[in-house]
Amino acid sequence: MNLQKKLAAYFLPTRRLIGTEAGQVQQGGVLGGRQWVVPRMHCQYRQLDLGAIPARQREAAARLAAARYLPAPEAACHIAWRQGVAHFWIWTEAPAEARAGEQQWLPESLLVPLPETDGPRLLRLAEGVEGQVWSNRQLITSQWWPQLPGDEPWLRFLRSAGMEQPLPLPPAQAHPWLDQPWGERRRSWLPGTPAARERLAWVGGCALLAFALGWQLTAWARWNLASSRLVVRLEATRAEAAPILAARERAEQMQAEALHLLELQQGRSDYRLMAQVAQALPEGTLIHTWRREPNKITTVVSASQTDPRKYVAAFAGVPGLAEVTATPVGGRMQLVFAGVAGDGQEGDG
Numbered sequence: 001m002n003l004q005k006k007l008a009a010y011f012l013p014t015r016r017l018i019g020t021e022a023g024q025v026q027q028g029g030v031l032g033g034r035q036w037v038v039p040r041m042h043c044q045y046r047q048l049d050l051g052a053i054p055a056r057q058r059e060a061a062a063r064l065a066a067a068r069y070l071p072a073p074e075a076a077c078h079i080a081w082r083q084g085v086a087h088f089w090i091w092t093e094a095p096a097e098a099r100a101g102e103q104q105w106l107p108e109s110l111l112v113p114l115p116e117t118d119g120p121r122l123l124r125l126a127e128g129v130e131g132q133v134w135s136n137r138q139l140i141t142s143q144w145w146p147q148l149p150g151d152e153p154w155l156r157f158l159r160s161a162g163m164e165q166p167l168p169l170p171p172a173q174a175h176p177w178l179d180q181p182w183g184e185r186r187r188s189w190l191p192g193t194p195a196a197r198e199r200l201a202w203v204g205g206c207a208l209l210a211f212a213l214g215w216q217l218t219a220w221a222r223w224n225l226a227s228s229r230l231v232v233r234l235e236a237t238r239a240e241a242a243p244i245l246a247a248r249e250r251a252e253q254m255q256a257e258a259l260h261l262l263e264l265q266q267g268r269s270d271y272r273l274m275a276q277v278a279q280a281l282p283e284g285t286l287i288h289t290w291r292r293e294p295n296k297i298t299t300v301v302s303a304s305q306t307d308p309r310k311y312v313a314a315f316a317g318v319p320g321l322a323e324v325t326a327t328p329v330g331g332r333m334q335l336v337f338a339g340v341a342g343d344g345q346e347g348d349g
């Protein structure tokens with residue numbers, strides 16, 4: 001069995017002979033669905049050659065003809081094709097699902113193998129026998145009997161097929177069912193009834209909606225999983241970088257402290273300035289406070305000398321301290337030196 005046949009076997013329907021106590025069953029593939037096999041005793045047969053009609057119009061013509069052949073509203077028709085010839089099997093008392101096209105069915109005769117030669121033959125079926133006449137590989141006529149017919153019914157059957165030469169009754173032969181019927185079944189890929197099409201539309205719409213929803217849910221789940229993984233990686237990176245960041249902060253603090261210390265060393269120190277101020281003051285002067293600010297020094301001194309001009313004159317020749325103002329404050333003298341280079345700090349002395 002080649003690959004094509006193996007694949008086709010999955011789509012073979014499971015066939016069951018209906019209308020008998022122990023119905024014959026032919027197992028099919030898992031994707032083939034179910035199909036009823038209607039015994040020949042429940043069917044009428046008709047045949048119509050539509051070869052003269054264009055191929056695209058034959059199916060419609062055959063359905064119009066089938067509507068004329070139906071004996072009652074509860075009948076259903078199965079049309080099989082061999083080349084341009086339509087073969088009609090009319091199930092006279094078909095259930096509603098078969099008439100509506102919701103249940104697949106076919107006549108038992110279609111599963112009997114084709115004859116090797118043209119002419120009449122007699123088939124033994126599940127119930128009764130069927131007489132057939134074939135010409136040019138086409139079924140011309142068919143007749144069912146509940147039992148083997150006599151010579152006279154057989155001859156009438158041959159005459160109905162246009163055979164004037166009397167032929168003896170052949171032995172009835174039983175054959176196993178074919179996997180595929182010998183007649184081609186032309187059908188639309190959509191079910192034939194409006195109700196079935198509506199169900200198909202609803203099923204297709206729900207399937208499409210479920211697919212779209214599943215697609216969105218899958219995308220959301222993937223995005224959520226990626227976000228969780230990113231958060232985990234970010235936390236791990238932060239944990240790894242925490243010591244480095246802490247060390248960097250400590251280094252920046254130490255750098256700021258070092259720059260501050262370097263700034264303190266710029267310009268003249270307070271000790272040298274204080275020594276210069278003390279040296280220029282009159283003898284016996286005491287320095288009580290000392291405050292250094294940017295470009296300015298403020299100090300409070302006490303001495304017997306209370307004339308501010310004397311203090312200004314004392315620093316007139318001292319480099320960097322010449323810009324001085326003296327102001328009496330509560331029995332003491334406040335000296336303010338301007339234009340002193342360097343940053344300041346405050347101290348008491």
